Amino acid sequence: MRKGRLILGSAVLISLLTACGGADTTGRDEVVQGNTSTYKGVSWKGEAKGVKLEDTDQKIETTLTLDDEGIIKEVRMDFLSFKNGEWVARNNPEAEVSIDFTIDPQAAVPGAEYEKGVSMFDIKTNDMMSLYALGVDEDGTVALAIVDAVIRYKLEAKFEPGFDFDTQVGELTINNGMVPTVRTSGSGLLKPEDWSELEGKNLFDLHMFNHVISDYGVLEGVDESSTVGEMLTALGVEFVDGVPSQMEATHGFHSNGGWKGNYDSIAEYLQGKNANEITSLIDWSLPRYAKGINEDNAFGLESRAGATRTVQDSFDSIAGSTVRMSRENTSYQAALVDAGIISEEEVVKGRF
Template identity: 45%
Template sequence: MRNYSALLVLVAVFLFSSCEPERVVIESGTAGFDGHHVGYSWAGEANGVPFEESGAFIETILELDEDANILTARVRYWQLVDGYWTTRQSGNAHVTVDFSRTPTPATVGTNYQAGQSMFSIYTANQMSFWAVAVADDGTVAATIVEPLTRYRFEMKFPGDFDFRTEMSELTLGSGLVVPTVRTAGGAWLTPGSWEDLENRHLFELHRYSYVMNDTGVFSEVDGRSSVRAFLQAMGVEFAGDTPISMDPEYGYFGIGGWRGNYEQIERYLVGRNARSVDSLVDWVPDRFNSAINEQNQFGVDVPTGATRTVQNSVDGIAGATVRMSRESTSYQRALVDAGILNESDVIIGRF
């Protein structure tokens, strides 16, 4: 047990310290446009938690010219994991596979219980995550964190599997793809039972499933693609019809998980004038505006018909598919640091 604990400590050091920039809180400088300006939002702020005591915060750093044009933008989500500060978008992970295990489905609903998984995954966040490995006998273990349910879907193929099989045949009812572990709450799609989705496959689970292959590693893969093409997109090589042994590999599909989301925000901002972009969210729609209370807190006192979150994966607020109110708070505070907004203008998002 002591050796196992030591291994976890070493893994944590590798993931959350050696590959990360040093966590530095930048002090606010003299108000003005030219230069770097920083803003923060943090978990628990709306409930009175001080910044110094929070275990997660978002940092926005803007470089402006003298006319407030945005020259560069940096958005980072910092979180405390096992005593180490890391960014949610770091992408670092430690993955191991137990080929002796057979994946079994999780129990959904109020009595959620994880199923049996082949994978042990240690990382800050699993949004858009995929991993694959091949045993010496050609057995393939693959997993994808399906974005709408936020469950880890696992596949185990023996070396003599017919890899010409189309992905559309890998329905939830086929037993060839198994939702084993819920990686996060707040999913867009929350089935009452897996039988509700038994005739659907990974790339057509919902009308928004296109986010998996609209761009990125699976951009050439869909329901008509072969399982072989799907595995090759993740780096699996074949000798004839048999997969070649490989250690676990992992990555992030679509725009690239949290890193891709925040890069989208940064690209949206660069080249615009900060005085004309006073928020990352358009607060005019009543469903958003009516959810802001007298303390300028969003999503705390929510009337009927309003919303607690600004998560718009369809329209892509500020160029990203990410819950935006907390990121907007951090951005607005950078504008306060630049003298463009006052603190009283800042809307405290739901963190």
């Protein structure tokens, strides 16, 4: 095994012996017996650049449970961040949400001199990716927040009594109907220096990758031509005679469901498959991926002609996921090393 990688965990043999109860209609006692083993692998921030596991603050762990023929019985994938002296799961979907309806949202100052804006929402959660939150006050005022994955800002809208809910969603443009109040991450694909750069853009046409909002999840089928009322109904608001009914603050995840939704999709994709046959979540034979792998079997560390530095397919998905996948694949392959299915040299270390 190549030095420098730490594979967490080893095979844990679990013997399952189950006697079937109830009336015996076969003339014999039926006993179902089988063996499963559990393996764990990890990838981490900085791994491909030589950072040691104990020195990182972000990692992805994959736990595979296989039967004695290599069939994947269970999968668990966790994105962990080290905060306040402990590891917390970013794919934990729990959140505490409160809304101050007396506040009018005000835009953040974007760019290098970023300053937080004024938000109606107080949200405490580990997972802000694709999060939405909303509530309806007793007078029918609706407060809505949606995190956009491309610019990584929380977009907020306030619909007060008298608002025309037949208004098309496309009329709620960035900083003119949908107010970018708080930056949730500095690693957005688009990093506007001024909101005028996105003038006239709305949530659905902000970037080509925003098709995932309409193609997956709670807002499937909703687009810029839909009405605001249709969008809010999809998010759980009930209308009586055209007026929103009071609703406690709630939250969820649009598109493919945030980190948890994407990792659950990977697990669903792998469930029941033979790990001896699925030795990678990514087809590395594709030229745009293959050309991005260097002599140390690390992917995406430098720009190369004809190569991409990111493995992602939000249109057709990769192993059920719409997020970039090279680091998740590294974690999965590390679990296969732990299981003895592939060698350490076969693991592609993805850019974290």
